[in-house]
Amino acid sequence: MNDTKYAKYEQPGVTIDLVIFTVDEDQLKVLLVKRAEEPFAGYWSIPGGFLQKGESLDDAALQVMEEKTGVSDVYLEQLYTFGRPDRDPRARIITVSYFALIPWKKLAQPESRKVTGLAWSPVDTAPELAFDHNEILDYAVKRLRAKASYSNIVYGLLPEAFRLSDLQKIYETIIAAKLDKRNFRKRMLATGLLEETGKKDLVGAHRPARLYRFKKREVVYLD
Amino acid sequence: MNDTKYAKYEQPGVTIDLVIFTVDEDQLKVLLVKRAEEPFAGYWSIPGGFLQKGESLDDAALQVMEEKTGVSDVYLEQLYTFGRPDRDPRARIITVSYFALIPWKKLAQPESRKVTGLAWSPVDTAPELAFDHNEILDYAVKRLRAKASYSNIVYGLLPEAFRLSDLQKIYETIIAAKLDKRNFRKRMLATGLLEETGKKDLVGAHRPARLYRFKKREVVYLD
DNA sequence: CCAAAAGTGTTATTGATACACCCATGC
DNA sequence: GCATGGGTGTATCAATAACACTTTTGG
Numbered sequence: 001m002n003d004t005k006y007a008k009y010e011q012p013g014v015t016i017d018l019v020i021f022t023v024d025e026d027q028l029k030v031l032l033v034k035r036a037e038e039p040f041a042g043y044w045s046i047p048g049g050f051l052q053k054g055e056s057l058d059d060a061a062l063q064v065m066e067e068k069t070g071v072s073d074v075y076l077e078q079l080y081t082f083g084r085p086d087r088d089p090r091a092r093i094i095t096v097s098y099f100a101l102i103p104w105k106k107l108a109q110p111e112s113r114k115v116t117g118l119a120w121s122p123v124d125t126a127p128e129l130a131f132d133h134n135e136i137l138d139y140a141v142k143r144l145r146a147k148a149s150y151s152n153i154v155y156g157l158l159p160e161a162f163r164l165s166d167l168q169k170i171y172e173t174i175i176a177a178k179l180d181k182r183n184f185r186k187r188m189l190a191t192g193l194l195e196e197t198g199k200k201d202l203v204g205a206h207r208p209a210r211l212y213r214f215k216k217r218e219v220v221y222l223d
Numbered sequence: 224m225n226d227t228k229y230a231k232y233e234q235p236g237v238t239i240d241l242v243i244f245t246v247d248e249d250q251l252k253v254l255l256v257k258r259a260e261e262p263f264a265g266y267w268s269i270p271g272g273f274l275q276k277g278e279s280l281d282d283a284a285l286q287v288m289e290e291k292t293g294v295s296d297v298y299l300e301q302l303y304t305f306g307r308p309d310r311d312p313r314a315r316i317i318t319v320s321y322f323a324l325i326p327w328k329k330l331a332q333p334e335s336r337k338v339t340g341l342a343w344s345p346v347d348t349a350p351e352l353a354f355d356h357n358e359i360l361d362y363a364v365k366r367l368r369a370k371a372s373y374s375n376i377v378y379g380l381l382p383e384a385f386r387l388s389d390l391q392k393i394y395e396t397i398i399a400a401k402l403d404k405r406n407f408r409k410r411m412l413a414t415g416l417l418e419e420t421g422k423k424d425l426v427g428a429h430r431p432a433r434l435y436r437f438k439k440r441e442v443v444y445l446d
Numbered sequence: 447c448c449a450a451a452a453g454t455g456t457t458a459t460t461g462a463t464a465c466a467c468c469c470a471t472g473c
Numbered sequence: 474g475c476a477t478g479g480g481t482g483t484a485t486c487a488a489t490a491a492c493a494c495t496t497t498t499g500g
Contacts, residue, residue, distance in 0.1 A: 009273040011234045014306075014317060050232040057306040057317070081304045081319050083237075083280040094237060094280070096304045096317075165478075182481070183463065206477040207470035388451075405454070406490065429451040430497035 012083070012092040016060040017048035017133070019079065019099040019140035020069065022107060022120065023157050023173050028144075029120040030137060031068065032129070036117070039089050040130030044119070046137065048095065061098040068118065075101040075156030075219075080139055087132050099140040101156030148174045151221050152193050155214045161197045163209040164188065193220060235306070235315040239283040240271035240356065242302065242322040242363035243292065245330060245343065246380050246396050251367075252343040253360060254291065255352070259340070262312050263353030267342070269360065271318065284321040291341065298324040298379030298442075303362055310355050322363040324379030371397045374444050375416050378437045384420045386432040387411065416443060 020031040032044040047068045051060050057078065066072045076098055083094035121127070123141055128134065147153045154170050168184050188194060195215050200208040243254040255267040270291045274283050280301065289295045299321055306317035344350070346364055351357065370376045377393050391407050411417060418438050423431040 009236065010276045010278070012237055012274070013232065014235055014237070051235070051306075051317075053233045053315070054308045055233070056308060057304060078303060080301060081280060083274075083319070085277050085279060092276070094274075094319075096306070163479085180464075181479090182465085185480080186482095187462090202471090204477070205472035207479045209479060386452085403491075404452090405492085408453085409455095410489090425498090427451070428449070428499035430453080432452060 034117040043130040045130035161211040257340040266353040268353035384434040
């Protein structure tokens with residue numbers, strides 16, 4: 001920008017911060033990174049980074065995603081932009097927040113989990129975070145819960161093929177409530193968004209489960 | 224910001240753009256301003272302005288609102304942040320968009336309507352706008368339609384006291400569909416969000432209508 | 447008395463909820 | 474044969490949708 005022309009306006013730093021969710025061990029978890037530097041050195045924060053020259057906001061979010069998880073083909077949605085003048089003690093910085101969903105299985109490869117300074121924290125026991133990141137996290141959790149109730153967004157937390165009981169578990173975890181198995185299956189199959197893969201899940205000493213997949217791995221709103 | 228430390232990052236200009244809605248003549252309308260300067264001189268755009276030093280995003284939005292309409296006590300909600308690198312030909316500028324709702328009556332005072340270079344355009348016949356403002360407008364319309372269906376957000380388009388038929392008209396205008404009068408009234412009164420003012424609207428050669436108001440003029444989600 | 451909008455109930459349909467037992471497999 | 478999770482149907486209740494006439498006022 002032309003500094004003489006725009007001198008009286010703020011030219012803030014712009015960052016992208018990501019709330020990356022997964023469901024693991026029947027808990028909704030969020031990826032946190034430990035800050036090495038001031039401000040908030042030693043605090044946990046959600047992963048983020050500065051917007052690079054020529055980069056779109058979505059690209060910047062993807063960039064952070066790949067950097068921290070090694071994974072890029074995930075559900076990603078812009079959340080909200082936070083810009084309180086004092087939210088960063090260093091300088092005026094506004095942050096465009098995103099939330100992402102990632103199936104636990106994708107992360108189960110050892111290399112993407114061993115990075116130190118990274119941790120998956122259950123959302124309800126998340127520690128005090130740097131900056132206004134608790135606020136961002138709360139906002140993301142609300143959005144996820146709401147959106148799960150009127151869309152098929154949970155596909156982002158599931159692998160390609162899954163059992164209906166997996167799907168139900170994901171819903172129960174997100175909304176923190178038990179659901180009736182028969183009603184749940186009826187409702188899900190009635191949406192017409194699922195199809196059988198024809199395969200069966202053979203693990204365990206019990207009747208094998210049919211495996212389903214989402215016909216389309218993109219957001220569809222119900223009703 | 225410290226320019227040496229952050230030199231490799233983008234320091235974009237940050238603007239706030241507002242989609243200001245009202246309902247008038249049974250049409251959903253949006254406030255447009257005519258651009259005098261390049262780029263897009265002569266084009267219509269939605270009102271906006273640069274973020275000022277020390278100003279929060281919400282404050283900046285309010286500022287623009289007051290500047291263009293003379294009104295500040297209105298419904299205002301952050302919408303989405305647009306940041307394609309080429310969205311402004313001058314420089315890298317990202318814009319945090321907001322949408323606002325304003326009751327037509329508030330604008331009916333002559334002084335706030337006479338400003339030249341301002342126009343209320345029906346949303347479905349809006350012209351080609353500057354920058355990516357058509358995209359922002361479309362996004363706002365979708366958000367408004369969706370939110371009207373599961374919240375009491377329409378209070379922002381109504382004066383303090385109104386007839387149930389006014390309320391119904393607003394809904395019909397937003398969702399572009401006719402509603403059944405009896406079912407509509409039953410449903411609205413069942414929400415418990417309305418109360419009678421005790422007064423009656425006496426205009427017109429017909430039975431006077433009871434006037435209602437929202438118990439709380441703040442967003443409540445239904446269900 | 448006519449025109450105009452306000453106000454009011456009942457029935458049918460649809461969708462949501464509650465609820466319990468048999469099935470297929472591995473060990 | 475027993476433990477484990479998979480898979481299925483029906484009856485009740487609640488919410489939504491369809492539908493038409495009487496009332497009150499001003500002119």
